[in-house]
Amino acid sequence: MQPVLARSLAPWAVTSSRGRLHPEAEDSHRSPWQRDRDRIIHSRAFRRLQYKTQVFVFHEGDHFRTRLTHSIEVAQIARSLARRLDLDEDLAEALALAHDLGHPPFGHAGEEALDAAMRPHGGFDHNAQSLKHVTLLERRYAGFDGLNLTWETLEGLAKHNGPVRRPARYLAEYNARHDLELASHASAEAQVAAIADDIAYNNHDLEDGIRAGLFTVEEVAELPMPGAALAAARAAHAGLPEDRAAPEMVRRVIAAMINDVAEEAARRITALAPKSAADIRAAPAPVVVFSARMAEANAEVRAFLFERMYRHFRVNRATQKSKRALQMLFQLLHGGTQMLPDEWRRRAGESGTPAAAEVVCDYIAGMTDRFALEEHRRLTDPHVAG
Known part of the structure; x- marks a missing residue:
């Protein structure tokens, strides 16, 4: 076995930190982003991802993805890509693990419900909520609220999808005291985490949709990219069992996407000729993206999922029930803050106010699917103890 050699990072990788909002002594055994990753993993918000939905409600099956398993899968893809591109793997992993911390229960249905409820108060944005969790809502440390993550991790959370032209209210307020340079692109490591999310999301939803019986592997194989992957799997494994066809197809598509992103990023970086991470941030466009061909193939998969999965009547029923x-x-908690647990009630203050709306939104956004359903029963069913 060949020994694992130490790697040198690319000049445009993030190699030093601008520090933390609240200064702390450095750890002699861990890099700043290893510490960030560890703090994220030990946070309450990260643990709650275990019972937060991707598409299916938590009780529908033990093998469907949750926000937690999705985040772990994104982190694996992000580390693979970061290594291919000679970027800092730990920063990419920390961002991948933290990117969904702000998602409310019930996936996008929950986000839509909270956005509608908060529309008079600026709306709801899960990216801003992720930042809020790690800068304010987590309360584990004696010296500060939040996790006191590095500037680079906070920057990546705030703008991993690109420059933020119209930040949500909390993001704007935080940025005023800790400038994350919202008008520029994020680091290449943050861009890696963002594309890893896209790769994991679509492919694993295909696998979950097949498992749920919403469509078959043969129907998915009518799409050019998954179809080619399935054909290659069957050519390599004569008599491929049906229960292994979908995983084989999905892993080959993921590998093809990772290769595509690595090659396209290398092409763009060569054209840009960056000399530092600052050059990546100042670039006119992101550098870690799909090629045009792969972006088109990915859009086809996304369109298939919208039609056959996200708009399936079973999913629509769950969505509507969750939203309601x-x-x-x-409505109940905003109009009656006296029903909130003690800590949240003290923060909310008077019922019906904008301040109460924000606290109630934070309370609900942090819930798991299971807790939200239980809390709904406690507040609406006279036969259930409060």
Whole structure:
């Protein structure tokens, strides 16, 4: 076995930190981003991802993805890509693990419900909520609220999808005291985490949709890219069992996407000729992206999922029930903050106010699917103890 050699990072990788909002002594055994990753993993918000939905409600099956398993899968893809591109793997991993911390229960249905409820108060944005969790809502440390993550990790959370032209209210408020340079692109490591999210999301939803019986592997194989991957798997494994066809197809598509991104990023970096991470941030366009061909193939997969999965009547029923549950929770708690747990009630203050709306939104956004359903029953069913 060949020994693992120490790697040198590319000149445009993030190699030093601008520090933390609250200064702390450095750890002699861990890099700043290893510490960030460890703090994220030990946070309450990260643990709650275990019972937060991707598409299916948590009780529908033990093998469907949750926000937690999705985040772990994104982190694996992000580390693979960061290594291919000679970037800092630990920063990419920390961002991948933290990117969904702000998602409310019930996936996009929950986000839509909270956004509608908060529309009079600036709306709801899960990216800003992720930043809020790690800078304010987590309360584990004696010296500060939040996790006191590095500037680079906070920057990546705020703008991993690109420059933020119209920041949500909390993001704007935080940025005023800790400038994350919202008008520029994020680091290459943050761009890696963002594209890893896209790769994991679509492919694993295909696998979950097949498992749920919403469509078959043969129907997915009618799409050019998954079809080619399935054909290659069957050519390599004669008599491929049906229960292994979908995983084989998905892993080959993921590998093809990683290769495509690595090659396209290398091409763009060569054309840009950056000399530092600052040059990546100042570039006119992101450098870690799909090629045009792969972007088109990915869009085809996304369109298939929208039609056959996200708009399936079973998913629509769960979506509508989830939305109604969260809307009712918000209305009841905003109009009656005396029903909030003690700590949250003290923060919310008077019922019906904008301040109360923000606290109620934070309370609901942090819930798991299971807790949200239980809280809904406690507040609406006279036979259930409060």
